[in-house]
Structures are given as structure tokens and as C-alpha cells.
Amino acid sequence: MLFVGYRTVLRQADATTQGRTGRAATTDNWLASLQVLDPSATIEAVLAADVPVDQAIFVIGPDDDPQLTITHFTISTLAWPRQVGLIRCRTGEATDITVPTSDVVGAALVWDRTRVSEPDAPGRAIGPHLRLITGTEATQWVSFCSP
Amino acid sequence: MGVVLFAVALAVAAWAGLGVVLLLADPVPGRDTIGRVELLCLTVLYGLGVMTLLSFAVGVLTDVNTRAPVTAMCALVGATGVWRRRELLRASLRSGPLGVGALASAIAIGATSAVVWWFARHQPLGWDGTVIWEFKAQMAFDNGGRIPPEYYRDPTRLWSHPSYPPFMPLTEAWVYGWWRGPHQQHIKVLFPVFFVVAAGMLHAGCARLGGARRWAAALAPVLLLSVPMVVFGEGGASSGYVDFPLAACFLAAVVHTLHHARTGSAQSLRFAGTLAALLPWMKQEGLVLFGTVVLMLLVATIARRPSAVQWRPIGRAAAWAVVPGVVVLGTWRLYLRHIDAELRDEYLPFTFDTLRTNADRTSTIAGSLWDELQMWDRWSVLWPMMLLATVLWVVRTRGVARVLLPAMVVLPIALDSFVYFFSGWDPVSRHIDASLPRLLLQVAPVAVLVIALTAPRFARPVAVTERAELDETLHL
Numbered sequence: 274m275l276f277v278g279y280r281t282v283l284r285q286a287d288a289t290t291q292g293r294t295g296r297a298a299t300t301d302n303w304l305a306s307l308q309v310l311d312p313s314a315t316i317e318a319v320l321a322a323d324v325p326v327d328q329a330i331f332v333i334g335p336d337d338d339p340q341l342t343i344t345h346f347t348i349s350t351l352a353w354p355r356q357v358g359l360i361r362c363r364t365g366e367a368t369d370i371t372v373p374t375s376d377v378v379g380a381a382l383v384w385d386r387t388r389v390s391e392p393d394a395p396g397r398a399i400g401p402h403l404r405l406i407t408g409t410e411a412t413q414w415v416s417f418c419s420p
Numbered sequence: 421m422g423v424v425l426f427a428v429a430l431a432v433a434a435w436a437g438l439g440v441v442l443l444l445a446d447p448v449p450g451r452d453t454i455g456r457v458e459l460l461c462l463t464v465l466y467g468l469g470v471m472t473l474l475s476f477a478v479g480v481l482t483d484v485n486t487r488a489p490v491t492a493m494c495a496l497v498g499a500t501g502v503w504r505r506r507e508l509l510r511a512s513l514r515s516g517p518l519g520v521g522a523l524a525s526a527i528a529i530g531a532t533s534a535v536v537w538w539f540a541r542h543q544p545l546g547w548d549g550t551v552i553w554e555f556k557a558q559m560a561f562d563n564g565g566r567i568p569p570e571y572y573r574d575p576t577r578l579w580s581h582p583s584y585p586p587f588m589p590l591t592e593a594w595v596y597g598w599w600r601g602p603h604q605q606h607i608k609v610l611f612p613v614f615f616v617v618a619a620g621m622l623h624a625g626c627a628r629l630g631g632a633r634r635w636a637a638a639l640a641p642v643l644l645l646s647v648p649m650v651v652f653g654e655g656g657a658s659s660g661y662v663d664f665p666l667a668a669c670f671l672a673a674v675v676h677t678l679h680h681a682r683t684g685s686a687q688s689l690r691f692a693g694t695l696a697a698l699l700p701w702m703k704q705e706g707l708v709l710f711g712t713v714v715l716m717l718l719v720a721t722i723a724r725r726p727s728a729v730q731w732r733p734i735g736r737a738a739a740w741a742v743v744p745g746v747v748v749l750g751t752w753r754l755y756l757r758h759i760d761a762e763l764r765d766e767y768l769p770f771t772f773d774t775l776r777t778n779a780d781r782t783s784t785i786a787g788s789l790w791d792e793l794q795m796w797d798r799w800s801v802l803w804p805m806m807l808l809a810t811v812l813w814v815v816r817t818r819g820v821a822r823v824l825l826p827a828m829v830v831l832p833i834a835l836d837s838f839v840y841f842f843s844g845w846d847p848v849s850r851h852i853d854a855s856l857p858r859l860l861l862q863v864a865p866v867a868v869l870v871i872a873l874t875a876p877r878f879a880r881p882v883a884v885t886e887r888a889e890l891d892e893t894l895h896l
Contacts, residue, residue: 278800282648299550354568
């Protein structure tokens, strides 16, 4: 028992590499796909500056990207106390929507790690793959599924 | 500085735990006096339990930052226990010789814990460790030590399981409060503490139950470290999940349940019942472990008096086994209802119709369990060894303990597997894959205890049985 177990433990110790460190070590690891320096702190700062705490936000991203769920959850942990809905997109259409119950959705974070934000795209670029788009009650958030 | 503040945070909670342990223990030092290692382990478990319960209560009943009042209450609880039971504390600290055996145990516990600490230091928090527990801890820290009620009503955060009890978030928030800020990397220093507790309880359990040689009691933590799933990976002692703390608390409850079964010790009954009460406070699945402890305490009490059933001791056992847990769990459930929490039910109705409809899951559940038990990369040869040890235990041991100890491993596994018949996940195999290894982890330290207790010349069943019979005669 000792031999078999310790061999596996030692193998794992060899394979272990130190990831990101710091106050937001784990969430920074999970947001590495954003290719932003200090992604957790950056997102917190952007939301604090542009989205009032009584407004909800959407995370909008490609349904077929396995990283979408973890990106949504991670952004959601950083966006508290704002409610965070999710719009999953496929071929330019929304396939699944989790809608916040707040009266107003004030902004959306549009994420696609396969596409680099163009300079003339709407909203504010946060790194190459994420944009913050502010809006109003009348904004059709699902329209941001279209490239 | 962070290390010092962490030590202070832990010490304040542990001081309250020391008070509770001393107040629950028999007032007069005697044969049952708790040893140093066990005292330390129970102090940490009860300390964090009491501190989180106080934080929760203060957070619900007041608007003030919880840290100062909880610190004052912890100081008061600890001082009360230490003052009222100072003789007992002195006896506990002097119990057992400080010889080679004690040194070997200390080295074993220290060295194995250092390995877990290394993994905790070099790996980030796991999935649940972040999105279920640490996220809530950050919210609690930002909100004066309490998780805001609005969180429980937020339908967009159901994925973070709002209904899960707040033991771990409030523990982390407590540390954050002393640090004056959250830190996802530094908080990992908390989790090896639970490995120290489990390793210490294995040592103490062997000494308490096995009449063990000191070298053999020192071996138990080394066996625990040889289970890879315990050391690293999702749910392991270094991952930031609550499954291993739950396992450590369950182990402590099992040790005292078994000791109560063998000796009828009222002290062990009180410890088993109150430790069991912490299980559903730590995690939803702790309910199964709580139920197991309650059932075994009742079986032990009834089995000790087979000829003339005496209702008074059974009533006392039932009260100590059931009431603390029901109070803790009931309070939490009432709170969720009171604040109108949004709850996501992952399970279908627990009805016979559901069971009949999902009967075809039997092969999936049984097959997954069988496959998991053979995952050597996760479990080494823990389960085959446990099977062998169980046979030895059953052959060597007499009395109700013969059934009790193996049942404390087998029953939770059986109940947890049975619950998959009511899972709302489709396909159910996804639910099994996501949770089964962690459910097994919750009983893994008890499986190690079974193995350690049946090590060569470890258990002395005849002597133990004789002692139990003597106790019976003397009505101890």
C-alpha cells in the first residue's frame, strides 16, 4: 500500500508546476485565456468604474467553447453584488440564456477567445478577447452573439 | 506577518474549542482522560465548528462586523471551560509518556502533514474550493463576516450551491478578517490543518481503541499519506474542498462512537453526538455521515443491554446523538426558508415511484463504484486492504464493535450510492463521475483506521473484550 501510493504521490509532485500566484491566484489562472495582466483585478476595476452595483450584467460567449462555463462562473465571482446572466451563442444566435431578475441589465462582457476584438467594435476592449459593452433596458443583448 | 495572524485566527477559534472539549469531557480525570494529541485535534475541530456557528449567529442577529464579538465569545467559552475543568486540562497535558513512541508519532504526523502542505502550496484552489467555498468567503469578508442574504436569493448564482452550509466560507472569512483581505493562495495554508487533525485522530484512535503499541499508532498517519486521493486532486486535503475536513470530523466521531460502543463511556457519547452535529454543518453530504453515526450510536446502546432493555440510557444516547445535529441542521434550514432562498434541487422526489423508474441505473451505479474502488492512481490499494482488514477485524473482535466499525465505512458508501437513484442529472453517470471519488474520500480515513487497528499485534481483542465485560459488570 505504501509503495503503490507513494509512487503515485511522488509522480504527481514531479508533474506539479507552480501556476499563477497572488491574491487572486486561482481566478487569474482560470481567466488566463483573456490574455490580460492581472485579469481578476482588471475585471473588478472595469466593472466598478462602468457598471453600478444595482445593475446586472451578461456574459456572452460561444456555446461550443468548453471554457465558457468556467469563464462565466469566474466573472460572476468577481462581479458580486451584480447579478450575472449568461448568453450562449452558436452561429450568431443565442442558444441558451440565463436571465438576471434585476430590473436593469447595464452591461455585457462579450468573450470569444478565438477572435481578436477589432478596434471599431462596440464597447471597450479589455484585452484582445473580451469587450465590455454598456447598454440600457432597450439594448438587445442577444444581438451581440453576431460577430 | 500573515503566518502570525493565521496562527492567531486559529488559536482564538481553538481556544473556544478547548473550552467546549473540556466542558464535554468527564469532569474528573480518569481512565478516559483525553491525551495530548487527541485534545489538540478535538480542540481544532470544535473550535472551528463553534467559531463558525457563532459567526453565523452574530451575522444573522446583528449588523456589526462579526470578528470582534465572535473573538470575545470564543475567549469567554475557552476561559469558562479551562477555569471549570483546570484539573482535567492538567491531567490531559500530562497524559502518556513523552518517550520514543510519542516522538515517532510526532515525526510521522509532522512529516506527512508537510507533504500535504507542499501540495497545497504548489497547487491552486480546486473548482469547488473556489466557486463554492472561497467565493462565499470573499463575500462574507466584504460584508462584515456574514454572507449577504441577497446572495441566497440570486437565481443567477445557483451554480455556487447557496444551500450548502457555510462552515468553510465562514472559516475562510474568519482568516481573511485577521489578514484584512482575501488571498486565494495564502488561504491554502488552512487545509493541511485538517490533515494534521485526521492524522492525529488516527494516532489517537489507534491508541484509544487498539491498545496499540506506540510504533503502530505512529504508522497510521503514514498509511493515510499513501492514499493519493487524500494528498492531492479534486477533493483532497490540499485542494480547498470541504470533503477532507468532513472526513477528519467523521473519523473523530467514529473513534468516539466505537469507544462508546466498547466501554459505554458517556464522555465518548457526548463527543460522538456533538462531532456528528458538525458533519451536516460542514457539507450537505454530511447528512449521510451524521445519520450513520446516529444509527451506530443507537445500535451500540441497544446492543450493550440485550437482556433487559433500559430506556433511560437509550434515551440519553438518542438525545446526545440526535439533538445537537437536528438543532444545527434545523437552524440552517429555517434560516434558508426565512430569507426565502432560491434553491436548486438536484434530486428527483424521494419516492418509491422514482426508485422504480430509475431501477435501470443499478448497473451504472454498481459498475461505477466497482471501477472507482479499483482506481489505484487515486486510492492505491486502500480498498482491497480495507476488505482484508475487515475480515480480520470481524474474526478477531467480539461484541457489537465487530459490526460497527466496518459499517461506518460501508453504510455511508451504500447510502451515497443509493441516492444516485434519485439524481436529477441526465445521464446519471455524469453525477457519479463528479462526486463519487469525493464521497469515498469522506470515509477513507476510517478505512485507514480499520487497517491500522488490524495491523499485526495491533488489536488485542481478548483484552479489549475482557475490559468491556468488566465495564459492563461495573456498569461503567
